[in-house]
Amino acid sequence: METCFFEKDPTSSLAPRALAEGIGTCLLMLVAASSGLVAHRLLPDSSALALAASACGIAGSLIGLIVAFGSASGGHFNPLISGLQWLAGERKLSCAVAYIVAQLIGAIVGVLLAHAIFGMPEQIANPETPNWAFVVSELIASFGLMMIVFGCARSGRKDAGPFAVGAWLFAAIIATPSTSYANPAITCAALFADGPIRLGSSTAGLYLLAELAGALIAYLAFQTIYPQRDREATS
Template sequence: MTTERAQTCFFEKDPTCSLASRALAEGVGTCLLMLVAAGSGLSVHRLFPNSPVLALAVSAAGIAGSLAGLIVAFGSASGGHFNPLISGLQWLGGERKLRCALAYIAAQLVGAVLGVLLAHAVFGTPVHLAHPQVPSWSLVASELIASFGLLMVVFGCARGARKEVGPFAVGAWLFGAIIAMPSTSYANPAITCAALLANGSIGLNSTTAGLYLLAELAGALLAYPVFTVIYPQRHPEVASFKRRCRVTDRGER
C-alpha cells in the first residue's frame, strides 16, 4: 500500500479485506445516518413546531455532523460512502468492481430502511407512506442540483484532497445544501427510498421519491464528466493502488 493511497478520501484503506465486512460497514453507517435524518425530523417537529427556520437549521446540523463523524469512523473500512451515487460512480469510473458496488448499494438500501424503522421505534411513532402532494418541478430541479454538488465535493476531495478533509467538506456542503435547496437536499437514493416509510419532515410519497431518484441519478451523471475533466488523471501511485483494489480484492473473487 502506498502512503498516497492511504490519504485518499472515500476509498477503503485495505481492499483485501472481505467484501462482506466492508459492505457491513456501509450498511451500519447508512443505518445510523438514516436514524439521525429521520430522528431529527421527528425531534425538531416536537421542539420547534412554530419555528420552521430554526427547525431546518437544527436538522441540517444534526445530519451534516453525523455524516462527517460516520465517514471518519468507517472511511478506512469501506470508504464511508453511505450513498449509492458514490459507489455507482466509482464503478462507472473503473475505480471499483461491479460486484463490490452492488454489494455496497444493497447494504446501503437495507441500512437506510433499518435506520428509519429504528428511528420510529425510538420515538414511538408509526411508519407510513407520507405526504400525498406531488412536488413541483423546481423541487425536482433542486434535488438534481443538490446531487450534482454533493458528487462534485465527494470526487473533488477523493481526487484532489487529503483523507482528513473529505468528511468535513461533505458535511459542510450538506449543511448548506439542506438549508439552501427547497428539496432539503436528500441527494442519496438510499435515504430517498427509506423516506417512504418516514414520518416528519423527511417523509416522501412514492411519486415524489420516484422523481427525486431520477433527479439524483441525473445529477450524478452530470457531475461525472465535470469532475473527470477537472481531475483527468490521478497520481500514478494512486492509480496503481486502485488497480490493485480491482484485482486483488479477495472478497470479490
C-alpha cells in the same frame, strides 16, 4: 495514494466492508429521521430553526460516520458514490452492488429504529407531486455533493473530505427546496418514514431520477477536471 472515500485495504473481505456501509447508512438514516421529528416537536412554530437544527444533526452525523468507517469501507453511505466509483473504473461491480444493497437495507432499518425510539409519529403531510423546482434542486444538490466527494478524493484531500461533505450537506439542506436528500438509499427509505423526511411514491421516484441525473452530470465534470486516476478497481 491513500485518499478519502476509499477503504484502506481494498483487498480485505467484502462482507465486513459492506457491513460497515450498512451500519453507517442505518445510523445516518436514524439521525435524519429522528432529527426531523425532534426539531418539529421542539420548534413547531419556527420552521427555519427546525430546518437548521435538523441540518446540524445530519451533517454532524455524516462527518462522524465517514471518519469512523472511512478506512474500513470508504465511508460512502450513498449509492451514488459507490456507483460512480464503479463507472469510473475505481471499484469492481461486485463490490459496488454489495455496497448499494447494504446501504438500502441499512437505510430502511434506520427508519424502523427511529420509529421504535419515537413511536409512530403523527404524519406530516408532504405533497405527493412536488413542484419542479424541488426536483431541479435535488439534481443540483446531488451534483454538488458528488463534485465535493470526488473533488476531495481526486485531489488527495483525505483529511478534509468528511468535513467538506458535511459542510456541503448542511448548506444544501438549508439552501434547496427539496432539503437535499441527494442519496437514493435515504430517498427510498423515506417512503417508509413518517415525519418531515417522509416522501410519497411519486415524489421519491422523481427525486431518484433527479439524483441519478445530477450524479451523471457530476461524473462528466469531474472526469474533465480530474482526468488522471492511478487507482485501479481492486476492491
